[in-house]
Amino acid sequence: MLNELKELEARLPELLAQPGIWNSLLIDYYPPKVERLWTQLGEQRLMLHVIHPCAQDEALWHPHPWPSAIKILSGRYEMGCGYGRGIKTPPTSHTLILAAGSSYEMLHRDGWHYVRPLDAPSHSLMLIGKPWKRKRAMPSAPDSPLNPLQIARAAAILAEFRQLVGA
Numbered sequence: 001m002l003n004e005l006k007e008l009e010a011r012l013p014e015l016l017a018q019p020g021i022w023n024s025l026l027i028d029y030y031p032p033k034v035e036r037l038w039t040q041l042g043e044q045r046l047m048l049h050v051i052h053p054c055a056q057d058e059a060l061w062h063p064h065p066w067p068s069a070i071k072i073l074s075g076r077y078e079m080g081c082g083y084g085r086g087i088k089t090p091p092t093s094h095t096l097i098l099a100a101g102s103s104y105e106m107l108h109r110d111g112w113h114y115v116r117p118l119d120a121p122s123h124s125l126m127l128i129g130k131p132w133k134r135k136r137a138m139p140s141a142p143d144s145p146l147n148p149l150q151i152a153r154a155a156a157i158l159a160e161f162r163q164l165v166g167a
Contacts, residue, residue, distance in 0.1 A: 001067060001068065001069035001105050001107070001127055001129065002069045002103055002105055004044070004069065004127055005069040005070075005071060005103070005125060005127040008041070008046055008125075008127060009071070009125065009165070012125075012161070012165050012167065013162070013165055013166075013167030015039065015046070016158055016161055016162045016165070016167050017162075017167065019154075019155065019158055021039045022037045022038065022039050022048075022154065022158065023037070023038050023039065023148070024036065024037050024038075024148045024149035024153075024154040024157075025038070025146050025147075025148060025149070026146060026147050026148065026149050027146055028146075029141075029142035029143070029146070030060045030142075031054035031055070031058040031059060031060065032051050032052050032053065032054040032058070032059055032060070032115065032116060032117060033051075033052040033054075034049055034050070034051050034052070035049070035050040035052075035149055035153065035157060036048065036049055037149075037154060037157055037158065037161075043129070043130055044127055044128060044129055045127070045128045046125065046126070046127055047125070047126040047127075047128065048123070048124075048125060048157060048158075048161050049122075049123070049124045049125075049126060050121050050122070050123055050157055050160070051075075051077065051115060051117050051121060051122050051124065052117060052121045053116070053117045053118065053119070053120065053121065054116055054117075056078075056116065058116075059078075059080075059114040059115065059116040060114055061080070061082070061089040061090075061112055061113070061114045062112060062113070062114070063109065063110065063111060063112045064106050064111070064128070065131045065132060066128040066129050066130065066131045066132060067105070067106065067107050067128065067129040067130075067132075068105065068106050068126055068127065068128045068129070069103065069104070069105045069106075069126070069127045070103065070104055070105075070106075070124055070125065070126045070127075071101075071102070071103040071124060071125045072098055072099065072100050072101065072102045072103075072122055072123070072124045073100060073123045073124060073125065073161070073164045073165070074100050074122060074123040074164055075099075075100060075117055075118075075119070075120050075121060075122030075123060076097060076098060076099040076100065076117070076118050076119065076122065077097070077098055077115045077116055077117040077118055077122050078095060078096070078097055078098075078115070078116045078118060079095065079096045079097075079098055079104075079113055079114065079115050079116075080092045080094075080095045080113060080114045081093050081094050081095070081096070081111070081112065081113045082111075082112045082113070083108070083110055083111055083112065084110060084112060085110050089112070090112050097118070100122075109132040123160060123161065123164055
């Protein structure tokens with residue numbers, strides 16, 4: 001998926017110039033707070049994330065319900081990784097500090113991680129594929145549906161990403 005994400009990066013200025021194709025979501029039920037814009041591209045979805053810092057012991061350990069490729073465009077974050085079935089948080093297998101320019105994939109349905117931006121919010125791209133069949137994808141889920149971002153904030157995020165990619 002990293003190659004597909006790299007190809008989409010080349011199209012990003014064109015995509016960012018089309019505000020009408022982006023949906024938004026404020027993910028704030030558990031730290032870190034994530035502001036997400038996303039657009040559907042065939043069977044895949046491209047997400048723009050602004051992830052806000054949180055305390056070391058607060059970041060949500062989670063598996064992804066889909067295969068994904070991620071590239072950090074700004075900031076840096078700590079990422080803990082583990083592996084486990086079900087919804088019980090697995091032991092940490094390794095911890096990384098990733099900075100702008102770093103890319104990684106999560107290609108196994110039982111791979112878990114947490115991300116915790118350091119110093120300032122991070123901006124990243126995430127390309128996701130079709131969801132896996134998993135009984136329950138998240139160990140912690142919101143009590144009510146998540147809300148979209150305010151229109152002005154979504155527009156500001158698009159502007160931030162245009163600046164980051166030189167569009």
